[in-house]
Amino acid sequence: MREPRADATIATALEEAAAELEQAGILNARREAMAIWAALAGTRLGDVWLRREDEAPTAVAEQFQKAVQRRARGIPFAYAVGRTAFRTLELKLDGRALIPRPETEGLVALVLEWAGRSPVPGNRWPETGNGVVADIGTGC
16 A cells, blocks of 8 residues: 555545455455444444545544555454454454453353342352453453
8 A cells, every 4th residue: 555645535545445455365355444444533334435535634544554554464353453342342452462252242241140130249259259250361
């Protein structure tokens, strides 16, 4: 990908990114490019499409270009954009942490449901004294 132009539209950035991602073998390259833009711009996928003819903000365009290059090298989406969602949280993310799995969200939902019915005062687990589901290499 070349340097972002000051007058480039979001559509132009998306087209160039999709071509790079497709060449790298990323499936659904156009959608992937839009998802990367949405993640970095802090907006929804549909809003990216609706605003595609707008001028691409320089700061977002620069981040976008770097994220696309990372993704084209095969780096997982969440690491490429530096963030991911977990339940109601938007988390910053880099290679030092594992990407939260959807299965873990389901586990947390089950535990929260169970804890709401727990007869233990304060909904605390008697074995550990807290409701920690997993603390694996988080440094907490």
